[in-house]
Amino acid sequence: MASHPSMMTAIGYKSPGGPDVLAAETRPVPAPGEGEVLIRIACAGVNRPDVIQRKGLYPPPPGATDIPGLEVAGEIVGRGPGLGEAAHLALGAKVCALVPGGGYAEYVCAPAGSVLPVPDGLSMEQAAALPETFFTVWSNVFDRVGLKAGERFLVHGGTSGIGTTAIQLAKAFGAEVFTTVGSPEKAEAARNLGADHVIDYNAQDFVEEIQTITSKEGVHVILDMVGGDYVERNWAVAAVEGRICQIATLNGTSQEVNFSKLMVKRLIHTGSTLRARDAAFKAAIASQLREKVWPLIASGKLGPVMDSTFDLADAAGAHRRMESSGHIGKIVLRVPS
Known part of the structure; x- marks a missing residue:
C-alpha cells in the first residue's frame, strides 16, 4: 500500500445555498473497500449535478459521501481487496474515474469498474473532464x-x-x-x-x-x-x-x-440518470468506452472541450462560472500537489 496522509482537504458545505456555501474542510482520507482503488486526485470535473446538489435538490445516493464531485483524474495510491492484476489498476497508474461523489477533495475511492486509464496525450485537466459526460x-x-x-x-x-x-x-x-x-x-x-x-x-x-x-x-x-x-x-x-x-x-x-x-x-x-446506477452498469459502459472511444481520444479525433480551470479552494468560483451559463465545454478543479 502506498503511503498517504490520514487526513485531507475537501470541499463541503454546512447547509444548501449559493456558490459561497462551498468551503474547505478537513476530512479523513477514505479507505478503499472491496473492488475499489484509492486515487490521489490531481483534477476534478465540475458538473451541473454538483450545482443541483449544493442547492439541496439532488442528495447523494445511499452510502455515497456528501462531498460533491462525480469525476476525477489522478494516481492510484491504494487498492482494496479483490482487484485482480489489470495494469490500469496498479499502484502508481494514472487514471480517470467516474465516482458517486467525493471528487472535490485530495483523495477519493472509486469502484474499479468505473476507472479508466488516462488516454495517451491528455493532461490531468483534460482527463478529469472525460468520465461524467x-x-x-x-x-x-x-x-x-x-x-x-x-x-x-x-x-x-x-x-x-x-x-x-x-x-x-x-x-x-x-x-x-x-x-x-x-x-x-x-x-x-x-x-x-x-x-x-x-x-x-x-x-x-x-x-x-x-x-x-x-x-x-x-x-x-x-x-x-x-x-x-x-x-x-x-x-x-x-x-x-x-x-x-x-x-x-x-x-x-x-x-x-x-x-x-x-x-x-x-x-x-x-x-435515465447515471449517478444512482449500480457498479456493474457503469463498468459495462466503461468497457465499451475503453474499446470504442478511448482510441479515438488517443488519436486526437475527439476529446474534451475545456472552458476553465479553478483551484480546489475556489470551487465557489467554478460554480459561479457554471451558473453564468457563459462556459463553452468543461470546468475543472485543480488540486494543489
Missing part, C-alpha cells in the same frame, strides 16, 4: 436509444459539457448532427466541433428550422437536458419512430403534454 452520452445516445450511422441527431445545449461530447461522438460514429445554442460565439464553437446544423435558440425557432432543413422529416434521435416546454417541441421535430432521451429537466417539468403526437409518430421517449 462520456459515460452519460455513451450510455444514453448509443446504448439506450441506439444512434446509428446515417441518422439525424439533435442535442440541446451544444456547448455544455454534455453537448460538446455528444456532438463529437455522434459525428465520429457517422450521424448528421443538429444542435441548439444560445449565442453566435457558441454557434461557432459547435460548428468547429463538427455540428452540421447549429440553431441559435435566441434568434430562431428550432422547430421551424429543423422542419425546413429536414423537409419536415425530422430527426431520429434527440438528447435533451431542458425539459419543460421542450418536451412537446422535441416531439414536433422527431421523425416517425424517433427516439428521445431525457437526462435532465433544467427548465422544469411539463405539467401538461399532448400525447397524441407521441402515438401518431410512434415515438419512444425514455430517460
Whole structure:
C-alpha cells in the first residue's frame, strides 16, 4: 500500500445555498473497500449535478459521501481487496474515474469498474473532464436509444459539457448532427466541433428550422437536458419512430403534454440518470468506452472541450462560472500537489 496522509482537504458545505456555501474542510482520507482503488486526485470535473446538489435538490445516493464531485483524474495510491492484476489498476497508474461523489477533495475511492486509464496525450485537466459526460452520452445516445450511422441527431445545449461530447461522438460514429445554442460565439464553437446544423435558440425557432432543413422529416434521435416546454417541441421535430432521451429537466417539468403526437409518430421517449446506477452498469459502459472511444481520444479525433480551470479552494468560483451559463465545454478543479 502506498503511503498517504490520514487526513485531507475537501470541499463541503454546512447547509444548501449559493456558490459561497462551498468551503474547505478537513476530512479523513477514505479507505478503499472491496473492488475499489484509492486515487490521489490531481483534477476534478465540475458538473451541473454538483450545482443541483449544493442547492439541496439532488442528495447523494445511499452510502455515497456528501462531498460533491462525480469525476476525477489522478494516481492510484491504494487498492482494496479483490482487484485482480489489470495494469490500469496498479499502484502508481494514472487514471480517470467516474465516482458517486467525493471528487472535490485530495483523495477519493472509486469502484474499479468505473476507472479508466488516462488516454495517451491528455493532461490531468483534460482527463478529469472525460468520465461524467462520456459515460452519460455513451450510455444514453448509443446504448439506450441506439444512434446509428446515417441518422439525424439533435442535442440541446451544444456547448455544455454534455453537448460538446455528444456532438463529437455522434459525428465520429457517422450521424448528421443538429444542435441548439444560445449565442453566435457558441454557434461557432459547435460548428468547429463538427455540428452540421447549429440553431441559435435566441434568434430562431428550432422547430421551424429543423422542419425546413429536414423537409419536415425530422430527426431520429434527440438528447435533451431542458425539459419543460421542450418536451412537446422535441416531439414536433422527431421523425416517425424517433427516439428521445431525457437526462435532465433544467427548465422544469411539463405539467401538461399532448400525447397524441407521441402515438401518431410512434415515438419512444425514455430517460435515465447515471449517478444512482449500480457498479456493474457503469463498468459495462466503461468497457465499451475503453474499446470504442478511448482510441479515438488517443488519436486526437475527439476529446474534451475545456472552458476553465479553478483551484480546489475556489470551487465557489467554478460554480459561479457554471451558473453564468457563459462556459463553452468543461470546468475543472485543480488540486494543489
